[in-house]
Amino acid sequence: xxxxxxxxxxxxxxxxxxxxxxxxxxxxxxxxxxxxxxxxxxxxxxxxxxxxxxxxxxxxxxxxxxxxxxxxxxxxxxxxxxxxxxxxxxxxxxxxxxxxxxxxxxxxxxxxxxxxxxxxxxxxxxxxxxxxxxxxxxxxxxxxxxxxxxxxxxxxxxxxxxxxxxxxxxxxxxxxxxxxxxxxxxxxxxxxxxxxxxxxxxxxxxxxxxxxxxxxxxxxxxxxxxxxxxxxxxxxxxxxxxxxxxxxxxxxxxxxxxxxxxxxxxxxxxxxxxxxxxxxxxxxxxxxxxxxxxxxxxxxxxxxxxxxxxxxxxxxxxxxxxxxxxxxxxxxxxxxxxxxxxxxxxxxxxxxxxxxxxxxxxxxxxxxxxxxxxxxxxxxxxxxxxxxxxxxxxxxxxxxxxxxxxxxxxxxxxxxxxxxxxxxxxxxxxxxxx
Amino acid sequence: xxxxxxxxxxxxxxxxxxxxxxxxxxxxxxxxxxxxxxxxxxxxxxxxxxxxxxxxxxxxxxxxxxxxxxxxxxxxxxxxxxxxxxxxxxxxxxxxxxxxxxxxxxxxxxxxxxxxxxxxxxxxxxxxxxxxxxxxxxxxxxxxxxxxxxxxxxxxxxxxxxxxxxxxxxxxxxxxxxxxxxxxxxxxxxxxxxxxxxxxxxxxxxxxxxxxxxxxxxxxxxxxxxxxxxxxxxxxxxxxxxxxxxxxxxxxxxxxxxxxxxxxxxxxxxxxxxxxxxxxxxxxxxxxxxxxxxxxxxxxxxxxxxxxxxxxxxxxxxxxxxxxxxxxxxxxxxxx
Numbered sequence: 001x002x003x004x005x006x007x008x009x010x011x012x013x014x015x016x017x018x019x020x021x022x023x024x025x026x027x028x029x030x031x032x033x034x035x036x037x038x039x040x041x042x043x044x045x046x047x048x049x050x051x052x053x054x055x056x057x058x059x060x061x062x063x064x065x066x067x068x069x070x071x072x073x074x075x076x077x078x079x080x081x082x083x084x085x086x087x088x089x090x091x092x093x094x095x096x097x098x099x100x101x102x103x104x105x106x107x108x109x110x111x112x113x114x115x116x117x118x119x120x121x122x123x124x125x126x127x128x129x130x131x132x133x134x135x136x137x138x139x140x141x142x143x144x145x146x147x148x149x150x151x152x153x154x155x156x157x158x159x160x161x162x163x164x165x166x167x168x169x170x171x172x173x174x175x176x177x178x179x180x181x182x183x184x185x186x187x188x189x190x191x192x193x194x195x196x197x198x199x200x201x202x203x204x205x206x207x208x209x210x211x212x213x214x215x216x217x218x219x220x221x222x223x224x225x226x227x228x229x230x231x232x233x234x235x236x237x238x239x240x241x242x243x244x245x246x247x248x249x250x251x252x253x254x255x256x257x258x259x260x261x262x263x264x265x266x267x268x269x270x271x272x273x274x275x276x277x278x279x280x281x282x283x284x285x286x287x288x289x290x291x292x293x294x295x296x297x298x299x300x301x302x303x304x305x306x307x308x309x310x311x312x313x314x315x316x317x318x319x320x321x322x323x324x325x326x327x328x329x330x331x332x333x334x335x336x337x338x339x340x341x342x343x344x345x346x347x348x349x350x351x352x353x354x355x356x357x358x359x360x361x362x363x364x365x366x367x368x369x370x371x372x373x374x375x376x377x378x379x380x381x382x383x384x385x386x387x388x389x390x391x392x393x394x395x396x397x398x399x400x401x402x403x404x405x406x407x408x409x410x411x412x413x414x415x416x417x418x419x420x421x422x423x424x425x426x427x428x429x430x431x432x433x434x
Numbered sequence: 435x436x437x438x439x440x441x442x443x444x445x446x447x448x449x450x451x452x453x454x455x456x457x458x459x460x461x462x463x464x465x466x467x468x469x470x471x472x473x474x475x476x477x478x479x480x481x482x483x484x485x486x487x488x489x490x491x492x493x494x495x496x497x498x499x500x501x502x503x504x505x506x507x508x509x510x511x512x513x514x515x516x517x518x519x520x521x522x523x524x525x526x527x528x529x530x531x532x533x534x535x536x537x538x539x540x541x542x543x544x545x546x547x548x549x550x551x552x553x554x555x556x557x558x559x560x561x562x563x564x565x566x567x568x569x570x571x572x573x574x575x576x577x578x579x580x581x582x583x584x585x586x587x588x589x590x591x592x593x594x595x596x597x598x599x600x601x602x603x604x605x606x607x608x609x610x611x612x613x614x615x616x617x618x619x620x621x622x623x624x625x626x627x628x629x630x631x632x633x634x635x636x637x638x639x640x641x642x643x644x645x646x647x648x649x650x651x652x653x654x655x656x657x658x659x660x661x662x663x664x665x666x667x668x669x670x671x672x673x674x675x676x677x678x679x680x681x682x683x684x685x686x687x688x689x690x691x692x693x694x695x696x697x698x699x700x701x702x703x704x705x706x707x708x709x710x711x712x713x714x715x716x717x718x719x720x721x722x723x724x725x726x727x728x729x730x731x732x733x734x735x736x737x738x739x740x741x742x743x744x745x746x747x748x749x750x751x752x753x754x755x756x757x758x759x760x761x762x763x764x765x766x767x768x769x770x
Binding site for chain 2: 057197416
């Protein structure tokens with residue numbers, strides 16, 4: 001069987017699975033799987049760029065995705081009335097002060113001669129700057145959070161079309177990636193993993209605790225959509241008529257139409273990024289990256305700047321994850337910092353890349369769809385399995401209750417097992433790198 | 435100004451918890467650093483190894499409690515610890531056999547090992563949650579305090595109380611014993627010496643007839659002892675919740691790197707550096723400063739540098755500083 005045919009068959013299998021879900025469950029469920037599959041594929045493309053092209057191990061995907069989600073809030077939501085005048089400018093000023101302190105400390109480090117004097121000056125600048133920052137920051141935060149805390153209590157956003165948040169989410173993630181890459185790249189490979197693990201935890205902690213920014217665990221809901229609302233469509237006689245023409249009642253027709261529009265938007269982004277990744281893979285730049293990945297020493301001897309290229313590709317890959325994060329928050333219309341779990345947002349994406357075939361962009365897309373489908377299906381399957389196992393036991397028997405209750409934790413084990421099995425027996429994945 | 439009260443308040447809220455937490459981190463970091471030194475990869479599964487070990491101890495403790503077996507004033511968990519360690523040793527040796535050995539024989543890159551260990555992490559985590567659930571579990575019994583705040587106040591007549599929990603005392607004593615035995619083992623015994631030789635220079639060690647598989651096996655056994663002990667102590671001192679152990683991974687790695695990866699002394703020092711930075715930066719200094727400052731100059735605010743929600747940020751920032759300025763750590767660890 002030739003390669004194209006085989007790959008087409010693999011994609012066709014996934015399409016068939018999704019169509020089957022459409023018939024067996026509902027078309028709404030099927031379309032939702034497709035839209036989340038598209039987003040997952042984009043994340044997998046980003047990770048594939050880092051791991052497949054360059055061999056960089058990023059364990060902080062969750063953080064970059066969450067930064068994208070933050071962008072959706074900051075761009076899409078309307079500004080909270082009165083919050084900016086209450087303390088918004090104060091917060092902005094405090095953040096600038098903080099940035100100024102860091103810049104001043106870096107300048108002192110660069111300009112002064114090494115010695116205890118420099119250490120003292122740097123410490124004074126940092127500690128003084130920190131207290132100054134807190135002195136401006138704290139009252140402003142309190143003022144902002146006091147503005148109608150039950151509904152807002154945060155700054156809000158710019159009120160721009162939410163689509164703009166997608167590239168902005170990419171920029172946010174790129175900024176965080178720059179900081180991490182600058183410190184941890186060029187050292188041994190595990191350090192990047194540990195540093196990214198840390199930054200992800202911190203980004204989530206910031207989103208959970210800085211209420212003025214993201215409402216924390218109170219969640220931001222009702223982020224404006226780039227597509228029409230179902231209720232408007234149902235009240236639109238023209239739409240109802242068209243839906244009836246296809247044999248849908250207004251409610252079902254409108255929910256399907258909205259999901260379809262999202263899918264068109266997401267697919268456009270995925271195709272664009274896929275095209276760019278393919279071009280990058282086959283360009284001299286892509287060849288250089290693979291050369292670095294396969295033999296760093298040799299590439300360095302050929303005059304390639306390994307650390308700079310790694311930084312570049314790390315930032316690009318993280319930016320793609322940020323874009324996907326903004327898209328996901330747009331789809332959900334809400335930012336819920338409590339829902340960001342490393343299993344779901346870091347580990348699952350890794351499994352997608354490795355199962356699909358690291359180093360191959362189409363593999364990443366395939367893995368994105370396949371693993372997302374499995375992710376959705378594992379829980380009902382686990383429950384079914386547990387029901388089968390406990391079939392012979394009496395109701396109320398502790399083991400039966402315990403097993404059925406624990407079925408929810410099957411996902412962790414399944415994903416871990418899938419990763420280990422693929423790495424061991426088929427390390428090149430479903431669509432191997434050429 | 436009242437230095438005595440200030441000191442007691444400081445000891446109560448910063449020194450005692452810091453020492454206990456530092457010992458727990460040091461034990462965890464020792465495990466990470468040993469795996470790094472011998473097997474040469476960062477073991478992401480270490481946090482969940484601790485969780486699994488602690489879970490076995492919890493279950494065995496419950497069993498002992500059910501049959502009425504108690505350890506006088508000490509927590510019954512101490513009695514369960516050896517059995518839990520045996521289970522963890524079995525688990526780790528089994529994992530090594532099924533998972534890691536294949537890659538070792540293939541001489542896979544370290545980063546592949548890291549990814550594999552991430553897979554192992556999730557399987558361990560899944561097993562833990564599958565067996566014991568994801569909620570808080572209490573397995574502490576025996577006397578709660580070595581000295582309670584009220585007794586201390588009565589004894590000394592001071593305004594401030596100093597409370598030392600049994601678990602805190604136990605943590606420190608156990609940590610000292612474990613570390614002493616570990617260093618004796620590494621420095622005095624034949625097996626320990628072969629481990630250090632293997633860590634220093636693999637090829638040379640192989641040439642002098644050291645059996646690598648034996649070294650690896652001993653390493654996993656020691657790691658199991660360290661991880662289970664650390665996990666049980668942390669669980670007794672704070673509380674046992676499966677997901678907290680995954681989050682402990684960051685401070686543990688930070689400790690190991692700050693001290694210098696692969697260097698056991700560094701791991702201990704790093705553990706205390708991280709623990710004290712975390713506790714001092716997230717502690718509200720109002721009380722201590724209130725005693726220290728002259729009358730009328732007491733601070734109004736809490737004087738808390740960072741809220742406790744950001745305790746990860748502390749280990750992370752220290753990690754970044756060390757990576758920027760001294761990537762091999764305070765004590766010379768392995769760099770490349």
